[in-house]
Structure formats: C-alpha cells, structure tokens
Amino acid sequence: MFDGPDRGGPAGRDAYYHLGSGRRRRGRGGSRHGAGTSAKGQVVGSSGERMIIVMKSDAATEQIAAVAEHLEGLGATARVSTGSVRTVIGVVGDLDGVRSVAWDVLPGVERVMSVTGPLRFVSREAQHDGTVIEVGGLRIGGGTLTVIAGPCAVEDRDQLLEAGKAVKAAGAHILRGDAYKPRTSPYAFQGLGKEGLELLAEAREVLGMPFVAEVIDPRDVGLVSSYADIVRIGSRNMANFPLLQEVGRQQKPVQLKRGFTSTIDEWLNAAEYIYNEGNHQIILVERGIRTFETAARNTLDITAVPIAQSLSHLPVFVDPSHASGKRSLVPPLTRAAVAVGADGIMVDVHPHPESALVDGSQALEPAEFSELMEDVRRLAEAVGRELA
Numbered sequence: 001m002f003d004g005p006d007r008g009g010p011a012g013r014d015a016y017y018h019l020g021s022g023r024r025r026r027g028r029g030g031s032r033h034g035a036g037t038s039a040k041g042q043v044v045g046s047s048g049e050r051m052i053i054v055m056k057s058d059a060a061t062e063q064i065a066a067v068a069e070h071l072e073g074l075g076a077t078a079r080v081s082t083g084s085v086r087t088v089i090g091v092v093g094d095l096d097g098v099r100s101v102a103w104d105v106l107p108g109v110e111r112v113m114s115v116t117g118p119l120r121f122v123s124r125e126a127q128h129d130g131t132v133i134e135v136g137g138l139r140i141g142g143g144t145l146t147v148i149a150g151p152c153a154v155e156d157r158d159q160l161l162e163a164g165k166a167v168k169a170a171g172a173h174i175l176r177g178d179a180y181k182p183r184t185s186p187y188a189f190q191g192l193g194k195e196g197l198e199l200l201a202e203a204r205e206v207l208g209m210p211f212v213a214e215v216i217d218p219r220d221v222g223l224v225s226s227y228a229d230i231v232r233i234g235s236r237n238m239a240n241f242p243l244l245q246e247v248g249r250q251q252k253p254v255q256l257k258r259g260f261t262s263t264i265d266e267w268l269n270a271a272e273y274i275y276n277e278g279n280h281q282i283i284l285v286e287r288g289i290r291t292f293e294t295a296a297r298n299t300l301d302i303t304a305v306p307i308a309q310s311l312s313h314l315p316v317f318v319d320p321s322h323a324s325g326k327r328s329l330v331p332p333l334t335r336a337a338v339a340v341g342a343d344g345i346m347v348d349v350h351p352h353p354e355s356a357l358v359d360g361s362q363a364l365e366p367a368e369f370s371e372l373m374e375d376v377r378r379l380a381e382a383v384g385r386e387l388a
C-alpha cells in the first residue's frame with residue numbers, strides 16, 4: 001500500500017497538497033526580523049545583480065541593526081535572515097549606492113557578496129562551506145554520514161519501540177516515524193496525530209535517539225515542532241509555499257524532500273523559501289522522481305545528489321525506500337546513495353512489514369537493515385565519510 005499518489009493515474013499527477021493559508025503573520029515579502037519590507041520579495045538590483053551581507057557568527061544585534069539602517073539610509077531594503085549560527089542580510093532594491101560602501105569594515109560584518117544566480121541563500125555562492133546541523137549531539141553534514149531509519153508511520157507503541165530498538169541496535173542515528181501521513185485515499189490510515197507524536201517522544205526517551213516526523217498542515221507546525229527533533233516536508237508538499245514559510249519560522253531543523261515532479265532548481269527554491277524566513281537548518285532529501293519508467297515506484301535520481309551538493313551548501317540525503325517502493329531494491333539503492341556521496345540516508349524499517357498499515361512493501365525487516373548497515377559502514381569508509 002502506498003502512502004501517496006506518486007504512482008497513480010492522471011488524478012495523481014501534480015497531486016500536491018495545498019492546505020490552509022499558513023495564517024500569514026505579516027505581509028508578503030516582509031521580514032520577520034524586521035528591517036523593513038521588500039516589494040514582493042524583489043531582490044535584484046537594476047542590473048539583475050543581488051547582494052548579500054554575511055554577518056560574523058558573533059555579531060551583536062546592534063551591529064546587525066546598524067548595517068540594516070545603513071542600507072535603508074541608502075534607499076535599499078535589508079532582508080535580515082537570522083539563523084542559529086549567523087545572520088545574513090539580503091539587499092533589496094537599488095544597489096548603486098550600496099556598492100560604493102566598504103561594508104566589510106563595519107563591526108560585525110564578515111563579508112559582502114554579489115550573487116548572480118536566482119538563489120540568494122542556499123547556493124554555494126552564498127556559502128562556500130557545507131552547512132552542518134547539530135541534532136541531539138549528532139553532526140549532520142560536514143563529511144559525516146547520518147542514518148535515519150524506522151517505520152513509515154507510527155502505528156502503536158509496540159510497533160514503534162520494536163522498530164526503534166532494532167534500528168538503534170543496528171547503528172541508526174535518528175528514528176523516523178510519522179504521526180501525520182499524506183495519503184492518496186482519504187479513507188486510508190492518516191496517522192495517529194498527537195498520540196503518535198507522544199509515542200515518538202516516549203521512544204526518544206527509551207532509546208536515547210532523536211526523531212524526525214512529517215508535518216502536512218501549516219496549522220500543525222507548532223505542534224509537530226514542539227515534539228520532533230527534525231520536522232519533515234514531504235514530497236507532495238514541497239511546493240506548498242505557506243507550509244514552507246511556516247516551518248521556516250520555527251527553530252527545529254527541516255528535512256525537505258524533493259517533489260516527485262520537481263526539478264532540482266524548484267527543490268532548491270523551496271529550500272530558499274524556508275531559509276528566507278530565518279531557518280537555516282535544512283536537509284535536502286532526494287526520494288525519487290516520476291519518470292516514464294513504471295518498474296519501480298519512482299526513479300531514484302542519483303545524479304541529483306552531486307548536483308544539489310555542488311549547487312547548494314545544504315546536506316543532501318537519499319531515501320531509497322520511497323524511491324523504489326520495493327524492499328528488494330532498498331539495499332542496492334542505499335549502497336548507491338552512500339557511494340555517490342550522500343550526506344545521509346533514510347530507510348523504512350518495520351518489525352512486521354507484512355502487516356504494516358503504510359508502505360509495508362518497501363520496509364526492510366530489522367535483520368535485513370542490520371545486514372545493510374554492514375555494507376553502509378564499509379562503503380562510508382571507502383568514500384571517506386564519517387559514520388557517527
């Protein structure tokens with residue numbers, strides 16, 4: 001049973017969810033962090049050039065405000081984006097006056113950059129070094145290989161704890177398990193909701209393992225992020241812009257799956273939506289795309305991994321389970337993901353795949369996962385990745 005329409009007929013095509021309005025707290029294109037609003041997010045100078053001022057990681061709030069004020073004084077607009085490590089200021093409007101200032105001598109400024117591409121914040125041009133995200137003492141990105149595993153959906157306490165214990169024993173770092181599932185049919189199991197989040201929190205205590213869970217509705221972002229260590233935007237919601245903005249306004253790291261009909265550029269722009277709201281902790285996940293091929297649930301776009309890594313500083317993971325839909329294909333695709341240099345993998349594991357409520361046909365049994373982890377360890381070493 002599939003949990004989404006990505007192998008459906010015509011009705012399944014472009015079946016993205018557009019739920020709610022996102023209850024915008026401020027006008028479109030404005031910045032929560034304050035230094036003025038832009039004209040509908042216009043970021044280009046008259047020449048098409050874009051500028052970013054990168055603040056030092058220890059820059060004081062007053063120094064950030066001083067730079068923003070200086071920009072405003074020159075007739076430009078400052079779009080301040082505050083991350084957990086540093087603040088970056090996108091410069092909007094007329095850049096003529098802005099260009100003549102030696103910004104890097106101002107206190108708290110690290111450097112000024114001119115960005116030529118459409119992505120202001122998530123591109124390698126904007127930040128050369130790879131983003132490293134810390135979750136529960138783990139480092140995601142920066143040359144590590146992170147393993148996320150667990151059931152597609154939380155079904156009950158026994159199922160979750162059994163899966164959790166097995167993946168932990170096999171060496172996984174983070175537990176997956178969803179309390180909210182986007183399903184093709186409105187009559188299919190939709191997840192346990194808040195009760196599922198409570199079970200996940202209990203599993204975290206018992207196992208000493210952080211967890212990631214999907215959020216499908218902007219109205220639930222606060223709830224999911226109050227429980228989860230990482231919140232996930234699923235493939236069907238990659239282009240749900242109000243949802244992207246809402247997760248961008250909370251503090252937990254965000255996993256952003258690639259839409260199964262989306263280009264890499266659209267995927268990176270979706271990450272830009274999150275980043276632009278102030279959340280810089282984003283993990284990209286390649287999970288297969290829909291092609292003319294029907295032999296597998298999706299076609300794993302392995303090429304997208306090094307491409308996304310070269311275009312963006314964000315860590316890139318692979319989900320071989322949703323990419324293939326078939327248990328027998330998961331080990332070879334996992335090995336391919338590690339070999340190609342992914343920053344992490346996310347694998348469905350279920351203690352009893354035959355009776356799973358969601359996605360049983362793609363779930364590994366605990367013993368298979370444990371065996372696969374042996375290969376993952378060997379391959380990680382071969383490609384110079386540090387397995388935490």
Ligand code: PEP
Pocket residue numbers: 003004152178182233234235236257287319322
């Ligand atoms: C999932 O990870 O359970 C999921 C629904 O994946 P995707 O959004 O990639 O289909």
Ligand code: MN
Pocket residue numbers: 003152153322358359
């Ligand atoms: Mn699933």
